[in-house]
Amino acid sequence: MNDPLISLFIDDELTLDDKIEFVEAVHGSEPFKDETVALLRQEKRLRSDPVERVPDGALAVKPPRFRHFLRFLRPAALAAAAAMAGLIFLFYPWGPSRNPETPYRFVFYRPDVSRIEITGSFTNWQAVPMQKVGDSGYWEHTFNLPQGEHRFAYLLDSGERVPDPTLPERETDDFGSENSVLAVGGRTL
Numbered sequence: 001m002n003d004p005l006i007s008l009f010i011d012d013e014l015t016l017d018d019k020i021e022f023v024e025a026v027h028g029s030e031p032f033k034d035e036t037v038a039l040l041r042q043e044k045r046l047r048s049d050p051v052e053r054v055p056d057g058a059l060a061v062k063p064p065r066f067r068h069f070l071r072f073l074r075p076a077a078l079a080a081a082a083a084m085a086g087l088i089f090l091f092y093p094w095g096p097s098r099n100p101e102t103p104y105r106f107v108f109y110r111p112d113v114s115r116i117e118i119t120g121s122f123t124n125w126q127a128v129p130m131q132k133v134g135d136s137g138y139w140e141h142t143f144n145l146p147q148g149e150h151r152f153a154y155l156l157d158s159g160e161r162v163p164d165p166t167l168p169e170r171e172t173d174d175f176g177s178e179n180s181v182l183a184v185g186g187r188t189l
Contacts, residue, residue, distance in 0.1 A: 006036050010043050101144040102184055106130070106152075108164070111137025113157050120152025120179070127155055147185030153177065 008014050009022050026033045106118055108130065116139040117127040123143075130139040151171065154162045163170050164180040173179055 006039055101146050103142055104145045105142045108139045108154050109137055115157040117155040119155055121150050145184045150182045151179040153179050
């Protein structure tokens, strides 16, 4: 039968009207009463304390110190499982994002070139083509960037490497090229 009224009763979630209906059902139906009692007994077993003492002889072949270990095994196992679940929750992708990504649109004005690519720390320094915006002379590409500092430069079809002229912060890399430094989210890595 598994009537939802029984679950509401066991979980103490009945309204006064539900309680009246429940008492009438218990007194009017033997199978309803039997199912309710069986589920209450099961709930009682689930809520009961763990075994306080291991029966004599059950550990006859085990060393005496193992009994002490068994007493604390259940609480320790529960604590370990809870800690593991917490770590999984924190570090698995469905958990809170530790470094959310923000869409950032890169725009570069160079009407005199036929191709522009962007390369940077967010592309693993691989060149990514930018899209031409009509006949305006502008080129664009949008990336989802995590918070922090990012270094990048534009690569022109002539082979020239150019930092972003709209960003004042720049740095020279190990190869002598100049890169722009972009801070996303107001915080650095």
